[in-house]
Amino acid sequence: EPEVTQTPSHQVTQMGQEVILRCVPISNHLYFYWYRQILGQKVEFLVSFYNNEISEKSEIFDDQFSVERPDGSNFTLKIRSTKLEDSAMYFCASSPKGQGSGANVLTFGAGSRLTVL
Amino acid sequence: AQSVTQPDIHITVSEGASLELRCNYSYGATPYLFWYVQSPGQGLQLLLKYFSGDTLVQGIKGFEAEFKRSQSSFNLRKPSVHWSDAAEYFCAVVPSGGYQKVTFGTGTKLQVIP
Numbered sequence: 001e002p003e004v005t006q007t008p009s010h011q012v013t014q015m016g017q018e019v020i021l022r023c024v025p026i027s028n029h030l031y032f033y034w035y036r037q038i039l040g041q042k043v044e045f046l047v048s049f050y051n052n053e054i055s056e057k058s059e060i061f062d063d064q065f066s067v068e069r070p071d072g073s074n075f076t077l078k079i080r081s082t083k084l085e086d087s088a089m090y091f092c093a094s095s096p097k098g099q100g101s102g103a104n105v106l107t108f109g110a111g112s113r114l115t116v117l
Numbered sequence: 118a119q120s121v122t123q124p125d126i127h128i129t130v131s132e133g134a135s136l137e138l139r140c141n142y143s144y145g146a147t148p149y150l151f152w153y154v155q156s157p158g159q160g161l162q163l164l165l166k167y168f169s170g171d172t173l174v175q176g177i178k179g180f181e182a183e184f185k186r187s188q189s190s191f192n193l194r195k196p197s198v199h200w201s202d203a204a205e206y207f208c209a210v211v212p213s214g215g216y217q218k219v220t221f222g223t224g225t226k227l228q229v230i231p
Contacts, residue, residue, distance in 0.1 A: 033218070043161070043207060043221040056218060091160060093219075106219055108153075110160035 002026045004109035006092050012115045013082055021077045021112045023092030032075045033093040033106065034067065036060070043091065049075065082116045089113050119144050121210045123222035130198050131230050138193040138225050140208030148210040150191040151219070152182055156204040164206075167191060178202070203229045 005024045013019050025032050034046040047057040049067055064086075066078045075094075079086055090113075093106040122141045130136055142148060152164040165176025172184040182193045191208060208222040 035219075035221075042223045045218045045220070048218055058218075105151075105163065105166060107163070108161040 002107070004092055004094055004107050006090075006109035006112050008112055009110065010113045010115070012117065015084060015116055016081050019079045019082055019086075019114060021079075021090050021092075021114070023075045023077070023094075023109060024073050025075055025092065025094030026096075026107055027073070029094035029096045029107075031055075031095045031097065032067075032069070033095075034077045035091040035093065035108075036088040037091065037111075038085075038088045046077075046090075079114075082114075084116050087114055087116045119210075119212070119220070121208055121220055121222040123206075123208050123225050125225045126223070127226045127228070129228040129230060132200050133197050136193075136195045136198045136202070136227070138206050138208075138227070140191045140193065140222060142189050142191065142208075142210050144189075144210065144212060146213050147184075147186060148212050150182075150184060151209040151211070152176065152180070152191075152193050153207045153209055153221075154178075154204050155207065155224075161207065164193070198227075198229055200229045200231070203227055 007022045032049040035043050037043045045058050047061045047067055048055045064080045068076050089111040091111045092109045095106045120143045124139055150167040153161040154164050155161050164180050165174050165182055167174050167184045175181050180195050182191055184191050205224045205226045207224045209219045211219050
């Protein structure tokens with residue numbers, strides 16, 4: 001069964017450093033997402049990406065965050081200058097559906113755990 | 118405001134016992150409804166989904182969920198719990214008719230005791 005793969009599985013970084021989390025969505029999917037889950041809290045939406053641009057973002061997704069699809073297979077989340085509160089599990093997801101074409105079923109990756117010291 | 122609520126933060130059941138996890142939503146129209154499971158250290162796996170039609174949906178691992186419009190609920194059930202079912206369960210919704218983002222409930226952590 002096709003799956004979304006994420007790397008690294010765990011990254012430890014110093015506060016203020018840049019971090020790039022990588023994702024390979026399912027190949028025929030059109031929508032890509034990043035979610036995060038701070039330890040002990042709910043899974044929160046960060047951003048969705050379609051047709052090479054951000055389609056929606058949450059208030060969490062501030063100027064410190066950026067996403068990119070640098071090639072035909074990868075989808076990355078960059079945190080420019082990490083803060084302690086960025087420590088979380090970051091989930092990438094993808095879905096096959098386009099706008100207005102019905103229910104959106106996301107397939108999630110296993111997550112990248114980011115620890116900011 | 119639109120929301121999805123899981124009133125039980127933590128549930129403990131004995132292996133072999135039945136299970137029901139509650140989920141309520143508050144949306145203008147019936148959204149699309151999902152249950153995801155997250156095993157320790159793992160990602161989110163889709164258990165089942167409801168779009169329309171039969172209000173009782175079957176999922177993987179022996180789970181089922183029933184959509185009740187009158188109660189705005191989508192409770193997850195399993196007749197006999199196995200130790201491997203210990204995990205965190207998330208109810209999730211997407212507003213109907215769209216590609217919009219998934220909104221998750223706060224999750225219910227299931228503990229299974231021998």
